[in-house]
Amino acid sequence: MGKRDRIDPRQMALSFDAPARVTPTEGLLAGLDTYVAGLVSAIVREDSRSQAEVAAAMSAVLGETVSKDMLYAYAAPSKDGHNISAARFLALVVATKRSDALDALVTRIGCRVLEGEEYVLAQLGHVQAEMRRLKALERDLTTRARPLDGRAA
Structure with missing residues (x-):
């Protein structure tokens, strides 16, 4: 994970600070897959439940199976071929009640979650x-x- 892609705990707290307007530029979202993997890792690590329990909660939200091995792969930046889909990331956010992680993600494009x-x-x-x-x-x-x-x- 590059320095730019590390998860800053302050990014995971909701606030009313306006995010900076984002201008589409070359490389704006470079490293986003790694950043998202870091978010997934932080969410799973900080949840009091086991990975299997978090995966089961995601499965219930999605109506399809998510295994703990899949969750592990989503959290590993080195697993390039196992990036989490938007639907599964949202299921993770819902299952863990971590809208702060979604906020940290969308802040990168100038948005906020309320x-x-x-x-x-x-x-x-x-x-x-x-x-x-x-x-x-x-x-x-x-x-x-x-x-x-x-x-x-």
Whole structure:
């Protein structure tokens, strides 16, 4: 794993810090497979259940079998031919309740993951900002509005 691809524990904590806007550039996602393998490894290592239990939980979410050996291969950056699919990564996130890992991944492309109360707070912030915008528009229109004198236009 290169220095750029190491998992920083701070990346695994949800926050309201805005991610940097990402411009598609050559090599933007270079090493992503290794990074994802590191995320899988961290998720499995930090879960209190065995790899077999985590794999069984993933299997239940997916409705198909995921073995502990498959999970081990997904977590090994050296196993180039065994990259985890998006569906299986999402199943791992759901089975382990590790949306922080999904957030760490999507932050690399300028996105964030919000769940539950975080989403409600973000939505509330959006509504409040929209209300401020509309109040400012109302003030502007009020200062420009002239009484109608009853004549037809």
